[in-house]
Amino acid sequence: MEQRNSDALTTRSTGRSGKTISRLLPGLILLFFVTVVSAAGAPSRTVYVAGSGNTALDQHLTKLLQQRVGENTAVLPIAENELSSIKDAPVVAVGPSAFSKARQANRSAAILGMLVEEDLVSRFAERSPGQISAVYYNVPLLRQALTGKVILPHATKVSILATPTSAGLYEAVLDQLSGYGMQGRVFLVESSDDLIPTLIRALGYGDFLLAASDDAIYNPRTIKHILLTAYRRNRIVIGPSQAYVKAGSLASSYAPFPAMASLAADYINAYFNDGTLPPPAYPEQYRVEVNDQVARSLNIPLPDREEIAGLVNEKLAETGGPDNE
Amino acid sequence: MKVSTRIRPAAATITSVKPFTAAVALATVLPVAGYAQSDSPDFSADLLALDGNNSEIPEVLTTTRLRQSKLKVPGSTTILTGDMLRNLGVQNLVEAFRLVPGMVVGDRGSTNPVTSYHGTSQYEQRRLQVQIDGRTAYRISLADVDWIAMPVALENIERIEISRGPNSAAYGINAFLGSINIITRSPQDTAGAEAYASAGSRGHLRTFTSVGDSNLGGSWRLSYEKRKSNGYDSQVEGGEEIPFHDGHDVNNFNFDSIIRLDDNHSVDVRAGVLEGVNEEDLNKSGKLGATTDPDIQMNDYYLQLRFDGATSDTHFYHVQASYQNQRRRQRWSVSIPATTINALLPPGSPAFPTNQGPFIADLNEDSEEARQEFELQDTLIFNDDLKLVSGLGYRKDTYISETFFNGRGNNYQSRVFANLEYSPQRWVTFNFGGNWEKTTTTDEGYFSPRAATNLIFNDNHALRFVFSRAVRTPDAFEQSPDWSYRPSNVQAPFEALEGYRIVIEDLLDPSTSTYGKELEEEWITSREISYFGQFHLDRALLSVEIRYFNDHFRDMISGIINEEEWYIDNNVAIDQEGAELEASLDFSGTMLRASYGYLEQDEWYTGDPSALPAKQQEKAVDLMGRLSARNSGSVAWIQDWPLELTSSLAYYWTNEVRESRFERADFRLARRVDLPDYSYVLALTIQHYLNPKPWMSPDNRIEDQNQYFVEAGVRF
Structure with a gap:
């Protein structure tokens, strides 16, 4: 300045x-x-x-x-x-x-x-x-899904809520999940009135709910109800960001600022x-934020944050590394 | 099917927690730096308030009214989840109890379902407390549990907790052998629309529809269920197989709602209406020369209000009031020889002609029962080691029946109860509980205590030592009968008998009759040693519960009540002991479950030897063991498969009741498909009766050993 x-x-x-x-x-x-x-x-x-x-x-x-x-x-x-x-x-x-x-x-x-x-x-x-x-800034959904998989090793089914306009964004990750012993399913939230009924169906399907960065679904107005409903059904919520973990989501991967600044x-x-900028990309380094209080409440012993992040990286590396995200 | 093989961390001790309305802030209260990575600045640190009471160790609510883990609960409790019942293809509610160690399920009379824990029942089950969402559900004054008219749909069941063993310390005098608490799904978890139908053998038809909504301010659900069955295929009458008129057709409406006032206060409003017909066969249930089937028309309704509140994380309470009304309209025509009628007339009365045909008229056993119930319960969590639940209750039971009571009457019950859970060390928990109750049925007060010590090992195993006593008081009809029939639509030449009161007491054998004798309460003293443990295997979770029990029953009320004989009295004692096992093995996509009960009973007559002939004494003793099975059990396997298929295999057996054995294998294959906009399920269930002989009664005949059921459901 x-x-x-x-x-x-x-x-x-x-x-x-x-x-x-x-x-x-x-x-x-x-x-x-x-x-x-x-x-x-x-x-x-x-x-x-x-x-x-x-x-x-x-x-x-x-x-x-x-x-x-x-x-x-x-x-x-x-x-x-x-x-x-x-x-x-x-x-x-x-x-x-x-x-x-x-x-x-x-x-x-x-x-x-x-x-x-x-x-x-x-x-x-x-x-x-x-x-x-x-x-x-958003975390690749595959990475988030693997974060859930590391926390719940037995998980095989992943639920994703989407609006009709955002549903197409999840096709890639649905394809990728099978490579990690999981299958995913998108549940369409047609309107705000439809959110909880759709969530209930999604919770019936998935071992955990994978929350994407979709403001139409996950926002300060809805998150409390979503989390309460999920935990009452004994289902955890992964993602979409650190802020949601502070609000009550169990865990989320996130890119630290230094990693984003380096890229x-x-x-x-x-x-x-x-004279040209390289194509948009995700940072290469991620960490994991967890909500210990939620974990204790659901009685889910969590590995160390670094351990979770490391295990996620390992899983990604097994199938081509972060580029595969 | 969810499973975790992780070991609970030492810090995660199971804490008793408040009811769902109580707020335990789960959000991490962290100072947010100015440059914290947050894209939603609207979030506050305590945005999420949640009941922090989920636990890997199964928890039960029913036994003491405290939410307790199975490690600390003072007794053995079976938990049947609604999902498990639906996955196993259980077609009606009462069948679920075949999965409970020590319970027998069958049908009496014209296919009226009955279930009992440890027998000690004649036909009507009158020693189990049954509740739906905390509302007493057994019949009010004619003590019985009417499973056909149970106002709850299978689809609405979240779970059923069966507290095995006397539980009067928490629920009062009817929780004599145990208590069944049916907990329905929160309307918060059923928002949306659902439709379901199943149809199958012997006219089975069940449809269920539900609509509801949920938001932060509250939630509601309106559901309708129809359940219909033709009953058994045939009965034996005079050595011949003839059709059996024993079906039912029930319509059940339920409304459930929760209004959240704030994070710490909420109001539950529940209401329901049930109507239908329970078919009774002339040959099986007809009385006094019946010529038509005495079908029972059922009209019930209830209203329940509950206010939940919490003043802090460690102090919460609820106030509950409910009213329910049960009307039964049972009418039939009779044809009685004129000579028989003449014999009933008072001495000196002019006799009716005997050459103009029989006495033809209509009789009824109409009744109306109402129950008003009020309960206040308060829970104090002093710390993780000391918790106290206490409360008081008041109940007014009203009965109206010209036939059974010659009018109307009331009984009143008042009670106070408490249970203290104290864990002075991590490895030991004591429970002290009791219920003091006064009832106008006997005009006496009773105290039912329970004390238990749980030794806890490695946070996953517990050895329990439980002592309890419980009472059951006679019901209104046993204690204060005024039984008579008033003919209506009397045909010539007997018109003069229109409205005439035929008093049953006059028909009874005076040499054995105890009609009108004041009965005392029954007592049970029970001792239990049980073990509960969880084994965290590499990829599976094994849960085992073993119960040894030793019970002493005294002053049991037994005998016959019908229009010819009435000799019930506090005249039987029973000593019983046995062992029960319940085990489950869960791993991802697979659930295996087994239950087994072994029961030995020693019964003897304790009444006045001169009051009854030896045959009747034997009969009174025999009735106490009528639903007692020495061996019973179940094995179940639920498996997820690719292509969204789920299969289940269940095997049930009971050996034996009244010289009959029950043995059935159920197989169900279901495909549940979750599409973006809706989910649907299709299923086929086959029930194979391995033992083709009728179960419990020779009239319970099924022609095809294979029974088929198809299901279809959709949820939006």
Whole structure:
């Protein structure tokens, strides 16, 4: 932030110098030297960060990015109204809102989404292809399913709730599950009134409920009822994110921020090297969050978090590694 | 079929918990850093409030009214889950009890189902407490359990808990031999619509439909069940096989709802209406020269309200009130020789002509029984080691019957009960419980205590030592009969007898009659040593429960009640002992289950030797063992297969009751398909009677040893 202000100040000061050059010459000379000296130590590349609005979150991500892209790349915040003026610099958009605004404000800029989910990025890619990429925030469903499998080794059936519009997203994971001794089934929630009846059928089928990042189904308004119904039927819920684990979901894999920042830094470096962002991808490293209180209540002894994550990685590695996700 | 082979961690001791309304916040109360990875900032730390009482060790509610693990419960309890019953193809509720060690299931009279634990029953079962969701369900004043009119559908059953052994310490005087608690599925778990039908041999037809909804504010379910059967194929009358008029056709409506006031308070509202006909065969059930079948028209209804509350995680209570009404309309025509009628007339009365045909009229055994019940129960969890449940109850039983009581009457019962669970050490738990009750049936008060010590090993095994005493008081009809028949629609030349009261007492053999004699309570003193254990095998879970019991019954009321003989009295004593086994082996996709009961009874007459001839004394003793089987058991296997198939195989045997043996193998194959929009199930059940001879009664005849049933169900 400090560097960018310095640049702006330099530009404006140069404009003024034409009108009052004689009176301000000594000062201009001094400023010229300050600017030159400053520019000589400044980063040669700039990455802009379109924030989520959560200051602490944005600062945390910016700091992690800065640490990974190196000193010769400036990671600078950018306001929404300045997005349209960006040229030849990538924009890291934090969160779906920032990603959407950045894309709409500037169709030519290269935009790297963070904390965005595959579904959103895919929709944008279809509607307005261009220089967009992302480090996906949602966890691959196969990884989540294997998290459940590690916790409940006997589990063979997995239930997934979906809306008619999201059902197609789960076809891939349904195919993949058979390779891990499981089978999955999607249960369609046609409307909000349909949620609990469909959930009851889903709980009757599956050994556990695999919760995907589907806001139409899993949201603060519905999650309590879903979890209560599931646990009354003695079924656990896996996923969709850390926040839901805090609310009462038994466990969820998640990508730690440093892992996401590292992948984002790799993409930024790739951009500066060859002018394009690599295709969107998931981070390679995941951890597992568990709710110990729920586990105790359901009397499910949980392995150590690291052990769960390690066992999930092992299972994935047996069938081609994380790329198989 | 779910199974876990994990060992419970030491920290996860089973804690007694509050009822479902009580809130145990499961959400991790963690400070959320400003940059915590959260995409749903609306979540609060305590968003999820949940009853934290699930446990790998099976838990029971029934025995003491505390939710206890089988390690700490003071007695042996069988749990039959609704899913298991449905998977086994159980076609009607009473058949489920064949899976319970020591229980006998059969049919009496014109196919009126009866089940008993450890016999000690004549025909009507009057020594078991049966409850549905905490509401007393046995008949009110004519003590019996009417399984045909039981207002609960199989599809609505969550589980049935059978507390084997006297349980009066928790439920009062009718829980003499044990208690059956039928727990229905929460309407929260049945939201949506469901339709089901099964049809099969001997006119079996059962349909079930249910609709309901659930949200955070509450839930409800309205269900309708029809159950119909033609009964047995034939009966033997005069050495010939003739058709048996013994079916039933019942319509049962139930409404269940839960209104959540907040996380700690809720109200349950339940109501139901049942109507139908229970066919009674003229030859089997006809009385006093019956010429038509004395079918029973049934009209029952109930209303139940329950308020659950919790003041904290460790203190909760409920208040429950219920009202139920049972009407029975049983009428038939009779034809009685004029000479017989003349003999009934008071001395000096002019005789009716004997050459103008028999006395033809209608008689009835209409009755109406009502029960008002109130209960307050309070549970205090002082800590994991000390828990107390206590409460009080009040009941008013009303009976109306011109035939049995010559009008109406009431009985009142008041009681207080408590059970303290104390675990001074991790390896030992004591239970002390008791119920004090006063009833106007005998105008006396009774205390039924229970004390138990459970020694617990490795958190998976328990050795229990249980002592209990229980009482049963005579029912209103046994104690205060005023039995008579008033003919109606009397045909000429007997019109003068329209409404005339034919008093049964006048017909009884005066040399043996105890009609009107005041009866005392029956007593049972029971001792139990039982073991419960779970073995966590590599990929399976083995559960074993073994019960040894030694019971002493005193002052048992036995004898005959009919319109010719009435000699019931506190005149039989029984000593019995035996052993029971219940075991299950669960692993993924497979469930194996076995039960076995062995019973030895020694009965003798204790009444006044001069009161009854030797033959009647023997009869009184014999009646106490009429439903006692020395050996009985079951084996069941439920298996999941590919293609969404589930099979089950069950074998039941009872050896023997009244010189008959029951032996049947059931096979069921079902396919349950879960589609995105709906689920459906199709099933075929074959019941094969290995022993073709009639069970329990020579009239219970089935022509085809193979009985077939098909089922279809859909859920949206």
